[in-house]
Amino acid sequence: MDLDYNIEGGDFTHAGEASSHLKKILKSLNLDSGLIRRTVVSMYEAEVNVVAHAWSGDIHVNIRPDQIHITITDSGPGIPDLELAMQKGYSTASPAVREMGFGAGMGLPNIKENSDFMDITSKPGSGTIMKIVNQIKR
Amino acid sequence: MKVAELIEKLNLTVFESGENMNRELTGGYASDLLSDVMGKTKPDMVWITLQSHVNIIAVASLKDLAAIIIVHGQVPPSEVIEKACAEGITLLGTESDTFLTAAKVYQCLFSDGTGTR
């Protein structure tokens, strides 16, 4: 099964809607609730990162019998130092975004903890591609 | 303790009753940082926060939290209440602050001192 979503940079009102939709789909497939939570937490953090840090993005979800693949591609400033960005507490979020409770620098660490595989490719000045894979154990 | 009992004990305001009134609470978490809540909460916890914007509903829904308590007597905007209704999230409020609310929730849930979270 394939699902596609668009994300608009700066649009916090709708941030998380793609993840909420995916959760409903995964629930209807009767997958393990722990796996569902891990998967939607990962996708939510990646989705919000596009809203908070990039200009626009696409999410592609591919649900296979044994794995869930999520690819988030954005146009945006990219991530110049991936190692630094992965550190807990590192954030370049604006003061306005921080006031809403974003910008703790915990999103990327959350993705790492809640996914079985995570990969970021980024081209500074152009955009970021994030791949997340979770294993379906039956 | 069920969500409905906690509401009565703490005299909480109900902005939206949602679908979780009969859920048995497993614990609580107090934080205003959304990705902290995303990372650290467990299902059926009650979340205490001063954030009252629409994104708290998605966080509670994605993490299967039992309820949100908004502190300082803040009234969430109507679109937040509508979203809570649509997602079945139990949205509550108190005049009290985070510290006192967390203390009272702890007392209600773990008054026998066996609280393990």
Ligand SMILES: Nc1ncnc2c1ncn2[C@@H]1O[C@H](COP(=O)(O)OP(=O)(O)OP(=O)(O)O)[C@@H](O)[C@H]1O
């Ligand atoms: N899609 C992206 N495009 C550009 N920069 C990004 C992107 N995702 C993450 N970053 C950079 O990596 C940093 C760390 O990201 P992370 O998600 O861990 O924290 P945050 O988004 O700042 O705060 P939080 O996720 O806790 O709300 C960000 O502050 C930003 O500088």
Ligand SMILES: [Mg+2]
């Ligand atoms: Mg983030």
